[in-house]
Amino acid sequence: MDASLPAHMRPERSFQGFILALQRFWAEQGCVILQPYDMEMGAGTFHPATTLRALGPKPWNAAYVQPSRRPKDGRYGENPNRMQHYYQFQVIMKPSPPNLQELYLKSLAAIGIDSAVHDIRFVEDDWESPTLGAWGLGWECWCDGMEVSQFTYFQQVAGFECAPVAGELTYGLERLAMYVQGVDRVYDLNFNGREGDAKVTYGDVFLQAEREYSKHNFEVADTAMLFEQFKMAEAACKKYLDAGWREGGNSKQHLMALPAYDQCIKASHVFNLLDARGVISVTERQSYILRVRELAKACGEAWIHTEAGGAA
Amino acid sequence: MPDLLLELFSEEIPARMQAKAADDLRRMVTDKLVAEGLVYEGAKAFATPRRLALTVHGIPARQPDLKTERRGPKVGAPDAAVQGFLKATGLKSLDEAKIQRDPKGDFYIGLIEKPGRDAIDVLAEILPVIIRTFPWPKSMRWGARSGKPGSLSWVRPLHAITATFGLETEEPDVVKFSVDGIESGQTTYGHRFMAPSAISVRRFEDYEAKLLAAKVVLDPERRKDAILTDAKQLAFAQGFELVEDQNLLDEVAGLVEWPVVLMGSFEQEFLATPGEVIRATIRNNQKCFVVSDPKSTDKTGKLANKFILVANIEATDGGKTIIAGNERVIRARLSDAKFFYETDLKTKLEDRLPKFEQIVFHEKLGTQAERIKRIERLAAEIAPLVGADVAKATRAAHLAKADLLTEVVGEFPEVQGLMGKYYALAQGEDASVAAACEEHYKPQGPADRVPTDPVSVAVALADKLDTLVGFWAIDEKPTGSKDPYALRRAALGVIRLIAENALRLSLMKVAASALAGLSMKSADGQKLPSDLLAFFADRLKVQLREQGARHDLVDAVFALGGQDDLLLIVRRVEALGKFLDSDDGKNLLAGTKRASNILSIEEKKDKRTFEGAPDAALYSLGEEKALAKAIGEVKAEASAAVAKEDFAAAISAMAKLRPPVDAFFDKVRVNDDDPKVRENRLKLLNEIRSATRAVADFSKIQD
Numbered sequence A: 001m002d003a004s005l006p007a008h009m010r011p012e013r014s015f016q017g018f019i020l021a022l023q024r025f026w027a028e029q030g031c032v033i034l035q036p037y038d039m040e041m042g043a044g045t046f047h048p049a050t051t052l053r054a055l056g057p058k059p060w061n062a063a064y065v066q067p068s069r070r071p072k073d074g075r076y077g078e079n080p081n082r083m084q085h086y087y088q089f090q091v092i093m094k095p096s097p098p099n100l101q102e103l104y105l106k107s108l109a110a111i112g113i114d115s116a117v118h119d120i121r122f123v124e125d126d127w128e129s130p131t132l133g134a135w136g137l138g139w140e141c142w143c144d145g146m147e148v149s150q151f152t153y154f155q156q157v158a159g160f161e162c163a164p165v166a167g168e169l170t171y172g173l174e175r176l177a178m179y180v181q182g183v184d185r186v187y188d189l190n191f192n193g194r195e196g197d198a199k200v201t202y203g204d205v206f207l208q209a210e211r212e213y214s215k216h217n218f219e220v221a222d223t224a225m226l227f228e229q230f231k232m233a234e235a236a237c238k239k240y241l242d243a244g245w246r247e248g249g250n251s252k253q254h255l256m257a258l259p260a261y262d263q264c265i266k267a268s269h270v271f272n273l274l275d276a277r278g279v280i281s282v283t284e285r286q287s288y289i290l291r292v293r294e295l296a297k298a299c300g301e302a303w304i305h306t307e308a309g310g311a312a
Numbered sequence B: 001m002p003d004l005l006l007e008l009f010s011e012e013i014p015a016r017m018q019a020k021a022a023d024d025l026r027r028m029v030t031d032k033l034v035a036e037g038l039v040y041e042g043a044k045a046f047a048t049p050r051r052l053a054l055t056v057h058g059i060p061a062r063q064p065d066l067k068t069e070r071r072g073p074k075v076g077a078p079d080a081a082v083q084g085f086l087k088a089t090g091l092k093s094l095d096e097a098k099i100q101r102d103p104k105g106d107f108y109i110g111l112i113e114k115p116g117r118d119a120i121d122v123l124a125e126i127l128p129v130i131i132r133t134f135p136w137p138k139s140m141r142w143g144a145r146s147g148k149p150g151s152l153s154w155v156r157p158l159h160a161i162t163a164t165f166g167l168e169t170e171e172p173d174v175v176k177f178s179v180d181g182i183e184s185g186q187t188t189y190g191h192r193f194m195a196p197s198a199i200s201v202r203r204f205e206d207y208e209a210k211l212l213a214a215k216v217v218l219d220p221e222r223r224k225d226a227i228l229t230d231a232k233q234l235a236f237a238q239g240f241e242l243v244e245d246q247n248l249l250d251e252v253a254g255l256v257e258w259p260v261v262l263m264g265s266f267e268q269e270f271l272a273t274p275g276e277v278i279r280a281t282i283r284n285n286q287k288c289f290v291v292s293d294p295k296s297t298d299k300t301g302k303l304a305n306k307f308i309l310v311a312n313i314e315a316t317d318g319g320k321t322i323i324a325g326n327e328r329v330i331r332a333r334l335s336d337a338k339f340f341y342e343t344d345l346k347t348k349l350e351d352r353l354p355k356f357e358q359i360v361f362h363e364k365l366g367t368q369a370e371r372i373k374r375i376e377r378l379a380a381e382i383a384p385l386v387g388a389d390v391a392k393a394t395r396a397a398h399l400a401k402a403d404l405l406t407e408v409v410g411e412f413p414e415v416q417g418l419m420g421k422y423y424a425l426a427q428g429e430d431a432s433v434a435a436a437c438e439e440h441y442k443p444q445g446p447a448d449r450v451p452t453d454p455v456s457v458a459v460a461l462a463d464k465l466d467t468l469v470g471f472w473a474i475d476e477k478p479t480g481s482k483d484p485y486a487l488r489r490a491a492l493g494v495i496r497l498i499a500e501n502a503l504r505l506s507l508m509k510v511a512a513s514a515l516a517g518l519s520m521k522s523a524d525g526q527k528l529p530s531d532l533l534a535f536f537a538d539r540l541k542v543q544l545r546e547q548g549a550r551h552d553l554v555d556a557v558f559a560l561g562g563q564d565d566l567l568l569i570v571r572r573v574e575a576l577g578k579f580l581d582s583d584d585g586k587n588l589l590a591g592t593k594r595a596s597n598i599l600s601i602e603e604k605k606d607k608r609t610f611e612g613a614p615d616a617a618l619y620s621l622g623e624e625k626a627l628a629k630a631i632g633e634v635k636a637e638a639s640a641a642v643a644k645e646d647f648a649a650a651i652s653a654m655a656k657l658r659p660p661v662d663a664f665f666d667k668v669r670v671n672d673d674d675p676k677v678r679e680n681r682l683k684l685l686n687e688i689r690s691a692t693r694a695v696a697d698f699s700k701i702q703d
Helices: A015-028 A100-110 A173-181 A202-220 A223-244 A257-276 A282-303 B015-035 B079-089 B119-132 B204-213 B220-237 B246-253 B268-272 B275-286 B320-345 B349-358 B368-386 B390-399 B407-411 B418-426 B431-439 B454-473 B487-500 B507-517 B527-546 B552-558 B566-581 B583-606 B622-643 B647-655 B658-667 B675-692
Strands: A032-034 A060-069 A085-094 A120-124 A127-129 A134-143 A146-157 A167-172 A245-248 A251-254 B003-010 B042-048 B051-057 B066-074 B098-102 B105-114 B158-166 B182-185 B187-189 B198-200 B260-265 B289-292 B303-311 B360-362
Touching (some): A015 A032, A015 A060, A015 A100, A085 A173, A085 A202, A100 A120, A100 A167, A120 B015, A146 A173, A167 A173, A223 A257, A257 A282, B003 B015, B003 B119, B003 B204, B015 B119, B015 B220, B051 B204, B066 B079, B079 B105, B119 B158, B158 B187, B220 B303, B268 B275, B268 B320, B275 B289, B275 B303, B303 B320, B320 B407, B349 B368, B349 B390, B360 B368, B368 B454, B368 B507, B431 B454, B454 B527, B487 B527, B487 B566, B507 B527, B527 B552, B527 B566, B566 B583, B583 B647, B583 B658, B583 B675, B622 B647, B622 B675
Parallel strands (some): A032 A060, B158 B182
Antiparallel strands (some): A060 A085, A120 A134, A127 A134, A146 A167, A245 A251, B003 B051, B003 B158, B042 B051, B066 B105, B098 B105, B187 B198, B260 B303, B289 B303
């Protein structure tokens, strides 16, 4: 930890200081620090900087905060740590560096978790995303019995083998910050590190939103519109994919992988909203997941035929 | 003789894979050594979260020399053949070959001497192959090399390989090889946090000692012992007892290289939640042990508000932070569990049932709601047969599955049934009804307890038979090693429920009734119950074989046909088994078989059977008459005994057949010259066979 930081910027005092410390740490490891993707998504993994950039031979190191929307996890602001909107901090390094575990442990030190007094463990947890057609092996990282991060070596994304393999780290920011700040309720987190009248809590920022969105997600979200939006996003994704292919000499190229993938993200989120509204039956559920996966796979296929995806 | 030390140092290996991996490593290396002619004295393998290690001692320094002879062409063969022979054997000229004479002529024989190689060279060849082909249940690629084809796959990234070979008295050599860019050497690393520096090792003895000094306990058994001893001690010191849990111990020992056992506590108020739920929460989510309070008076084994955690580090603050952190998580988890439990209590079990109408049990077997109705109906039918109150059995079947929809069971599937019991008691159900909510799942396996309360027995039988008949009806039977619906376990459960409770019921009737309850119509409703009966017979054989009894006797009893009362079948088998252990039994079996053999030969010869009563007028010898008389008496006596289900008596009646049968074979020639006498004697033999069928078909009994 940087001792020169003013008190209100220290990771154990302020949520924003905590995020800044992580960003700074990973910037020093050569990552590009991105801003959140401007679409609703269920996890940081959906960000094209992870899903698409994990594919293809080109090196890629990035870190970013991604707001994650899980409509079903809303609790009207009444549960101390469950929310339909929370932050993930995502790091992706391709190829995975040989000292990724050490880097991860140093990042914990940078946010005030000292491995001399804490019990830090790597506990088996294989990661799989049926909607993204992706899987990897790795661990949940435990600190004193609490899961604080997910550590994955991507083996496959969008149905394609990762070559080389990317290492992905996902930090549950609120949970870690609660631990470091020593609070039991997420809404009590000190957001800006100030005290007294100047103090802004996580609740000040998000509690109202949690209540409003929980009502929206579970009770009011317009399901007829959402069903329609799912179909539209699916159709648009396929349309952009079809329109993006260009035959050039011996090689096929794709010119619109990113806009197509946006529609895949959209479809996935709309599905999550429909699921939260309880209007998708168990059997239908599987078929929706498969439909999103087909989109993700087709986008992955398009991506590896783009310049950033490694096509010559 | 020299020893091998091998260590494969990696990122954290999943706990559940470690023991098998250590064993695979030992097996693969030693098998390969033996195949290479290097017979070793001993081997032992170890695993920690970050390493697999193997020591093989007493390996010969060199392979034995191998001499083989190779037969070449005939003397005087064309030059091409001779040149080929010289090339294949490495001989310079035919002068170096021997000539051997055999009936076809003179042949050249080349003697090929293959000198043994140094064991260290053999090891350098076999170890990389073993590493590349190691059978991890799941493996992965990583790093820059994963961009190229053929990169190494390992359970998690592999970082270092230690491989040394040499005599105790000398500085050992490194077995030189490399796998995917990792060079073998003699450098390993200590505990991730407490002693992360590189360590140079020579051979197993100093390797194990240096690791210990670097805060790594190599041997998983030692880690387990240490955890168990410390955990018991810690609990005892506070007046509690550790609730032992072997699976958890195995797992936890695979998560630490340096176990440090600590105790934490949680709020007393959580103890209002059932102990099993507390234990499941603490065990599954936190991998911690619970402790019981022997002083507690209300129930035996009541939990104390303590838990035991196993850390991987001696923290500089003595573990205060670690305990506090774990307590926070456990508090949060327990308050979730308590919330789930209390929420569950607010809804009556029957009010949950409508939701089952939306839940498909199996595509072809309808919803859970339909299944519950079938079980209710069947339980009501079975109840009188097992001495259960019909109303209670129906009520229990009605409620038994409802806990599947509770929050607690959703979170911890292993407490299904048990929670049903708690919730049933809480809403004031009869004690037998509540017990059946838990016990109808039993017995879960050969070691599980069999319920005895008639209500539980009725619902347990109904549940299992509905499953068996249902899957039979849609032709989803177990095949080979595949039994996705655990039908074998269900059938064994039925057998044990019936046998251990000494129940009398006709399986065919109950199965037919279960079949009638299915809404879909099976293609052959006639054949199904008998097919299922054959499956029960198979399961019964397996069960008896495991108990060390003779399973062929089951065939002998089932061969009588119409046997579907499992309890009687088991009793027949028992009586028969006892009889066949006696001399009378052995001789009668031999006599019966002899009669059968003669009959089948003669039946084939004459292309007819010899059924029907023999004609007393045709008896000419005393032995014939005696046998006929004995058969008549035994038949009457045995069938009377069987009618009373006294199989021991039936069998002892049968024992009376032995002397006349022996005498008959001794004195009487069956194939008499007079065809009428012959036919009559064959009919008499047939009577022996039919007399013994009162108890079993002796021809199905193996010698």
